[in-house]
Each structure stands twice: as structure tokens, then as C-alpha cells.
Amino acid sequence: MPVKIAIPTPLRPYTENRDIIEVDGQTVKELLENMSTRYPQLRRHLFSEDGRLRSFINIYVNDEDIRYLDGENTKVKESDFISIVPAIAGGN
Amino acid sequence: MHREVELTREEFLRYGRHLIMPEVGLKGQKKLKSASVLIVGAGGLGSSLAFYLTAAGVGRIGIVDFDVVDLSNLQRQIIHTTRDVGRSKLESAREKLSALNPSVEIETYETRLTSENAIEIIKDYDIVVDGTDNFPTRYLVNDACVLLKKPNVYGSIFRFEGQVSVFYAEKGPCYRCLYQEPPPPGLVPSCAEGGVLGVLPGIIGTIQALEVIKLILGIGEPLIGKLLLFDALKMRFRELKLRKNPSCPVCGENPTIKELIDYEEFCGITPERILHELGFEITAEELKSKLENGENIILIDVREPHEYEINRIHGSRLIPLSELPEKVNELDQTSEIVLYCKMGGRSARAVQFLRELGFTRVKNLAGGIDAWIEKVDPSMPKY
8 A cells, every 4th residue: 555755855865856755554664664675775864773763853644743643653544644854954 | 021112103104014904003013112032043044034023123133143244155145245245144134134124123142152151142032033054053042942931933944945833842842842862963964065945044034033923913823833844846835743742851741951951962973073083084285295196096076966067176086975885886995085075074974984884094085175175276166
């Protein structure tokens, strides 16, 4: 079941500059796993060495942060829209 | 919070378009006049912010910055002009703002905001606007605002993308609820490295100004507990929910941060600093003499192809940072390799990457091609 994931600008160099990609998965964890398999360089940007999602990257299912759903085990359906929202600091 | 103020005859005319709207009116305009707002950073976000807050008649505006105007700022920092290149940004900003609205009191703080001075500077303002360009200062502004119970109108930008929110721990989440920790230094490129579309800070700064005015007037729905994302290329705004994290170290139920900390340390040492301290670094002058002596050095440019088109060091090979992992087996582990980028940040990450793979004779060109242009070849175009 393909689900749409929005890729933020800082990560696009690792997804062949695609801003939205579609990957299969039943949970957020599966989506991220499948996405990192397709784009291997994404993995170290999304996960720290111990395999945990990095603390400066938030994942949203529609408009809700997965930290307040079931974390990476949050279930997803085809109509959901997933966003990866990293911290950015520019302003100058 | 509000001192009693009256409007002058000139001000009735100046703010006429505000006064005829019931949502602002005379009462609202007086609120604006008695309000004080601190803008941290007189750069891209600060430019549009400061102009609109001054035009709107915010009574007292403070600006913190320590930089001078550079030609490369003018593509987006519209408060400064070509004539101002080399001048202090604060002096330049003060001149434009006073010309726009002489009755607004402009206070300037020519300093870097630090843990030592932040409380003292922020405490006298009603609202703080974060227009800075780095993680340590963003965490500093956040923590100081939480400790002083002030709203922090946040905006940040990268390339074509912007984020806006109002962090107000008294009523909702703070920046740490959103991102408990910053990315390791060097992992997320800055605007100086990654670029930014000149109009973008104008849009994001203007939204921040709007949020400030709504907070002062107490109208509408401020972006408290919401994160607004803007994608300039798709012309798409999206809104995400932010929640207060009960275990937030600064605004949670049992806070562990009760005073300002060392934010440089908190945000970590940059790969550039590490290489400098370990000696895996070469200066532009050293590189020049090595090349002139005919030493066998492999020179690798890790920037993007469109940057390589603008300028490059003669004899260098282009391998963009994102392609380095797949091309690494084309490099000889035993030869002397120097890597460079624009300013030394990306190439430092590349050097670290190669060192982890067992390369021992790799060095980072300190200050990147910018330093090469300054010290060795001033005839090369700089961007």
C-alpha cells in the first residue's frame, strides 16, 4: 500500500531531489525502513547510530506528531500524508 | 505591561487605516504604541520584520546584531543598501527605520546575544522575535523567553522553505518541545552553505511581524501550538500541531534547565573545529606553496556542480558531498588528499567521512574556496 511522504529541502539531495516519494508500509517504521532501503544515504540522516530516530527530526502523520500517536509504530493508511520536519536554523 | 499613551495629530493621520478598523482602532493603536519588541538579528528575517513593526507604530523596538553589511547580504536583507556595505548593520537599520517612522524608539545592542547578556537585554521587552541564523542562539532565545515568561515569535528558513511558530510556554509549547536537541554541527547546512531564495526571508519575516502585531492587539488566532510550514516552490502553506512536552527540560513539569546554559557546548563542536584541533587542516597559503612545489596532491571539490561552475581551484576534481560515498573507491587511501567547499563546513564532513574509512592523509582546506580567493587568488569570482 503506497503512502506519500513529503521530503524536506535539506534531505532532497539524498532522494534524487524528489520532494514527494511514495513507499509501501503499514506503519511509520516500515515506511522509513523502505524509504531508507531505496535511498540508502537517507538512513544516517534519519537515524542515529543506535537506530533511533534523530531528535531534531519530527515525523508527522497528517498534522499530528507521531510522538503523540504511537511513535514509529503508528499505523498508516493510503490516504495519509507523511511529513518529515527537520530543525532548520537559517534566518540571515 | 501597557503604559498610558496618547496619539499625536500626526499619528492619527499616519495610522488612519488602522484606526478605522474595529479590530485595531484607537485602543489597538495605543497598545501598539505602548508595546516593546526585541528583534534578535538584523538580517533577512529582521529586515522585513523591523520595517513592518516600525511602520505599524510599535512604540519601542530593540535590535540585537553585531555584524557589518556585506555585499552578499543585499540579495535579501532589504533594510540595507549598497551604500551601507561595510557599515554596522544596526547603524544602517536605525537610519532606515527612523526615516520611516521617527516616533518609534529604536534601541540597538551591538553584541552577540549570549547566556551572560540575554536576560538583561530581553527582560525589558514584551515580545521577542527570533530572526537569528544558528542553533545555539535559537536555543538561547527560547530558554531565556521561557525563563522570563515572554512569547518568542519564531521563524526560520532554508532554501525555499520556511517555518513559523509562536513559542509561548505560558500558553503552549516551546522550541524544545518541538526539537529537544539540535542536529550535530555540520549535518544541517546553513543558508551561507545551502543558499536561500532572497524573497523567502521577506515572506517569513512578514508573517512573524503579523504574529507580533496580533499578540500585541490580542486579536485573531496566534500560531501558539502550531507550526506553519511554507514551501515557496509549491506555493503551499501547511499547518502542523505542536504539543507541549510534559517532560520538556525547560518548560515541562519538572524542568532541569532553570538558568541559561552554555549553548555552544550544548550544540556541539563543529567538524571544522575538530579537524583544526587535530591538525587535519591546511591553509590556503600552505596549499598554494605545496601545489607550486609540484607536490602530488589530489584536490577534491565537494560542492555542487552549479557552484563549481562559478569558481574552482585549478586541477580540482568535483565530487559533490552527496556522491562521495559511491565514488570513494575511486580514491587512493595512501595519497595526499585535500578537500574543499565554499567555507570549509561541508568539506570538513567529507574529511571526517574519509578518515572513518581509514584515509590518513586527508586534509580540510580551512575557510574553503572563500579563503583561497582572499589569500591566494583575488581575481577569482566570489559568491
